[in-house]
Amino acid sequence: MEDIYFDHAATTPMLEEVIKAMKPFYNQVFANPASSHLQGQKAASALEDARESVAEFIGAKNAEEVVFTSGGTEADNLALKGAAMAFSKKGKHIITSQIEHHAVLKSCEYLKKHLGFEITYLGVDQNGFVDPAELKEAVREDTVLISIMLANNEIGTIQPIKELASVARENNILFHTDAVQAAGQLKIDVNDLGVDLLSVSAHKFNGPKGIGALFVRKGVELIPQLSGGSQERKRRAGTANPAAAVGMARAAEIALKNLKKKSSKLNKLREYFISQLFSTFDNLKLNGPDSEKRLPANINIIKVRIN
Numbered sequence: 001m002e003d004i005y006f007d008h009a010a011t012t013p014m015l016e017e018v019i020k021a022m023k024p025f026y027n028q029v030f031a032n033p034a035s036s037h038l039q040g041q042k043a044a045s046a047l048e049d050a051r052e053s054v055a056e057f058i059g060a061k062n063a064e065e066v067v068f069t070s071g072g073t074e075a076d077n078l079a080l081k082g083a084a085m086a087f088s089k090k091g092k093h094i095i096t097s098q099i100e101h102h103a104v105l106k107s108c109e110y111l112k113k114h115l116g117f118e119i120t121y122l123g124v125d126q127n128g129f130v131d132p133a134e135l136k137e138a139v140r141e142d143t144v145l146i147s148i149m150l151a152n153n154e155i156g157t158i159q160p161i162k163e164l165a166s167v168a169r170e171n172n173i174l175f176h177t178d179a180v181q182a183a184g185q186l187k188i189d190v191n192d193l194g195v196d197l198l199s200v201s202a203h204k205f206n207g208p209k210g211i212g213a214l215f216v217r218k219g220v221e222l223i224p225q226l227s228g229g230s231q232e233r234k235r236r237a238g239t240a241n242p243a244a245a246v247g248m249a250r251a252a253e254i255a256l257k258n259l260k261k262k263s264s265k266l267n268k269l270r271e272y273f274i275s276q277l278f279s280t281f282d283n284l285k286l287n288g289p290d291s292e293k294r295l296p297a298n299i300n301i302i303k304v305r306i307n
Ligand SMILES: *Cc1c(COP(=O)(O)O)cnc(C)c1O
Pocket: 009, 010, 070, 071, 072, 073, 074, 076, 101, 103, 149, 151, 152, 153, 178, 179, 180, 181, 201, 202, 203, 204, 210, 211, 212
């Protein structure tokens, strides 16, 4: 029997079209995009086209607002540490939730341990939701950054980011969201959401591993977390990876095109699978929210112990 892969929250397979799009950039258009010669310019132009596609994927109006990183983890680190360091003169308080990915939680711990930040970890209700009213109460004079994920990678909760981000905006505080698990399953629009910083990672939507992006709203200052060259408009040093960027862009274009159809198909499959599980086994419990507030591809079920 053929294996069935049930772990797309951890990573997804690369599409053939993505692999095909990447190939020329390994040994044909392989020049350093920072080189000024013609071959370098070709690589740079592919990199900038890829940036446009990723910008469109997340609804950013300006491709300059997209910073390529080595993945979701680095995007989260750059958002949290970069913004905290840039705004530390204004204050040293950050608000996040108890159910963030480790890339966010450990960045917060780092800022607390090494740079003296104070962190408030908002709790969530039994379905994983952060309450905007609770966020409002947690805001202080010295709060400089709020980071709440768009959708949770374990129980699929889709947070009310628009409402949460508006609390930040009203108080003149930067808002970051980790959209790594949501990208490819939900339509993402940074302007509709009203966020200042947003992380995505290609390998979660059928792109290559080792590349992601951070949306940095125009005018938002970040302290770079890598010291070196002036790549990515001085926000992320290191020779860019055009092959990976092109792969991410192709995956983003395909994901965007198929989003509606794929999400509704996944929603139906998820509901069918859950109903089959419940009618086949006893004492199951579904963790996380009901259908519309849950990521299309997420199921989290435990077997309740009885005795
Ligand atoms: C996978 C994931 C990450 C990490 O992304 P990488 O590209 O694997 O570093 C961060 N946040 C969430 C919510 C994720 O699901």
